[in-house]
Amino acid sequence: MWAGALSTLSFTLLLATLAKGSVQTAQACLSMVPGLTVFAQGSPGYAAAVTPFNLRFSPSPGLIVTPTTVAQIQSAVACGFNSSLHVSARSGGHSYAAYALSGDIVVDMSNFKNITMNADHTVVVQTGNRLGDVATTIFAQGKRALPHGSCPYVGTGGHTLYGGFGFLSRFSGGLLLDTVQSAKVVLANGTLVTASASSHPDLFFALRGGGPSFGLVVEWTYLTSAAPPTTVNYGIGFPSSFNIAQATAVYTAWQAFAASAPEALAMAAVLGRSDSGKVSLSLEGNYYGTLSKAKSVLAPLVASVGHGGTLTTKALGWIEGLEAFAGGDGTLNTSAPDGHDTFFAKSLITSQPSSNASIKSWITYLATQGDSTDTNWFAQIDLYGGKISAVASNATAFANRNAFLVYQLYASSSTGTPPYPSDGIAFVNNMLNALEPNPQGAYPNYIDPSLTTEQWQELYFGSNVGRLESIKKSVDPSNVFGFVEGF
Numbered sequence: 001m002w003a004g005a006l007s008t009l010s011f012t013l014l015l016a017t018l019a020k021g022s023v024q025t026a027q028a029c030l031s032m033v034p035g036l037t038v039f040a041q042g043s044p045g046y047a048a049a050v051t052p053f054n055l056r057f058s059p060s061p062g063l064i065v066t067p068t069t070v071a072q073i074q075s076a077v078a079c080g081f082n083s084s085l086h087v088s089a090r091s092g093g094h095s096y097a098a099y100a101l102s103g104d105i106v107v108d109m110s111n112f113k114n115i116t117m118n119a120d121h122t123v124v125v126q127t128g129n130r131l132g133d134v135a136t137t138i139f140a141q142g143k144r145a146l147p148h149g150s151c152p153y154v155g156t157g158g159h160t161l162y163g164g165f166g167f168l169s170r171f172s173g174g175l176l177l178d179t180v181q182s183a184k185v186v187l188a189n190g191t192l193v194t195a196s197a198s199s200h201p202d203l204f205f206a207l208r209g210g211g212p213s214f215g216l217v218v219e220w221t222y223l224t225s226a227a228p229p230t231t232v233n234y235g236i237g238f239p240s241s242f243n244i245a246q247a248t249a250v251y252t253a254w255q256a257f258a259a260s261a262p263e264a265l266a267m268a269a270v271l272g273r274s275d276s277g278k279v280s281l282s283l284e285g286n287y288y289g290t291l292s293k294a295k296s297v298l299a300p301l302v303a304s305v306g307h308g309g310t311l312t313t314k315a316l317g318w319i320e321g322l323e324a325f326a327g328g329d330g331t332l333n334t335s336a337p338d339g340h341d342t343f344f345a346k347s348l349i350t351s352q353p354s355s356n357a358s359i360k361s362w363i364t365y366l367a368t369q370g371d372s373t374d375t376n377w378f379a380q381i382d383l384y385g386g387k388i389s390a391v392a393s394n395a396t397a398f399a400n401r402n403a404f405l406v407y408q409l410y411a412s413s414s415t416g417t418p419p420y421p422s423d424g425i426a427f428v429n430n431m432l433n434a435l436e437p438n439p440q441g442a443y444p445n446y447i448d449p450s451l452t453t454e455q456w457q458e459l460y461f462g463s464n465v466g467r468l469e470s471i472k473k474s475v476d477p478s479n480v481f482g483f484v485e486g487f
Contacts, residue, residue, distance in 0.1 A: 023062035029079035036072045039064040052098035055342040056420045059101035066108045070218055073107055078190030080105045081480050089216045091127045092155020096345055097449035102483045117141040122181055126219045127157040132332035135322055144224035147173035150325040152332045160220055161211050162444040163398050167266035167286045170386030172225045177208040179222040185215035188480035206471045209398030213486035214475050231321025232294035236283040236309045241274035244367050246307055247281055248360045253304040254283055255353045263386035264288045265297055271379045276371040291315040341416050344425050346432050346448050348407040349400050349441030358435055365434035374421035375411035382406050399462035400441040408446050456485045
């Protein structure tokens with residue numbers, strides 16, 4: 001599978017050592033890699049290749065390459081290494097801060113689409129695949145499933161490297177990174193290794209939650225599980241939006257129920273804009289079991305939130321259950337061009353229920369300031385625990401295993417296109433401050449470029465920072481895979 005890599009790698013290493021330290025040097029090096037497509041600034045195709053998901057950013061990497069073989073990836077990384085340039089990889093390109101396009105050389109993985117199911121129920125997934133591609137393929141090849149996010153266009157690269165939460169996570173498999181059995185990785189010097197529990201175990205630890213600072217993953221091997229035969233999609237709707245007191249009461253009741261919810265129940269709350277002094281609030285999720293059991297489990301929740309809440313349920317198959325939360329056109333198909341947005345987001349991880357005073361403070365801010373901001377905003381809160389918390393905080397680089405709720409606080413420009421409103425960043429920052437002025441954890445897949453080094457290290461990686469710094473020095477001492485919020 002990796003035939004030809006060493007000969008090409010040796011050639012490009014020799015070429016790159018002739019001169020160092022410039023994009024021009026790297027471009028000359030890359031031009032000698034057989035069959036590799038290279039886009040330089042100003043060349044045809046560059047502008048389309050460099051467009052990020054979040055249009056609040058305007059990245060301008062020196063070079064973008066679109067390899068078709070692993071040997072070409074090795075050569076591209078070697079050219080960067082020997083030209084003293086940073087290299088980044090783009091899998092799905094959904095980094096909230098456009099970090100996939102932050103390297104001097106960007107390796108676009110979009111040609112790496114192979115998905116191979118094995119008899120032992122593992123699946124080998126190249127990192128050019130998006131979540132929708134993986135979900136439909138592994139279900140078609142044996143009704144298998146993985147615990148991953150709901151957006152079909154998110155790439156498997158960053159999603160796995162930083163965690164990978166989905167509604168199934170509490171019930172089966174934990175985070176997507178918890179299902180990883182091994183990874184094929186191109187290291188900073190261009191060599192290819194397999195990282196697993198028995199081979200390069202420190203690298204394996206770092207790749208499961210530590211982000212893209214340690215190597216360029218070209219394929220993951222995941223252990224799949226049997227897809228639940230029934231997904232009960234549910235929602236609790238209310239006849240109108242809520243004032244501050246009502247929303248505080250409903251959310252407090254939802255949070256209290258979530259604290260002891262069964263693992264088979266996935267729970268989310270979504271708050272959004274309404275009239276001045278009010279917020280919209282919806283409660284939703286999935287139950288993995290029979291329809292009758294779902295109704296029985298959810299009945300106490302409906303009673304506790306009150307305020308005219310009405311439960312709707314629908315028993316679906318596995319793929320239909322994923323489609324219910326896929327957004328867009330409601331399919332997992334990723335053949336159409338990906339969309340874009342212009343936004344700023346923050347996250348918060350809480351390890352226990354927030355106090356009534358904190359919730360009231362937060363909802364008061366949303367109800368009073370949320371109507372006057374120039375943004376389109378929402379807050380989504382997902383319940384963690386279950387199989388996620390069954391893993392020790394130092395077993396992988398994902399340290400926040402005690403997560404109870406994970407908040408995503410998100411505000412787009414009114415049109416979804418630039419420019420971003422001048423009040424947007426402050427509005428989201430204060431959304432967090434109103435709830436928790438001293439956060440203890442955050443989710444790196446909602447990566448926040450406004451954090452200081454001390455903040456992101458503590459919030460994302462906690463007690464694992466020291467080990468990750470040590471691994472970085474070992475596998476990438478020249479910081480080839482460096483970026484602003486990377487080790």
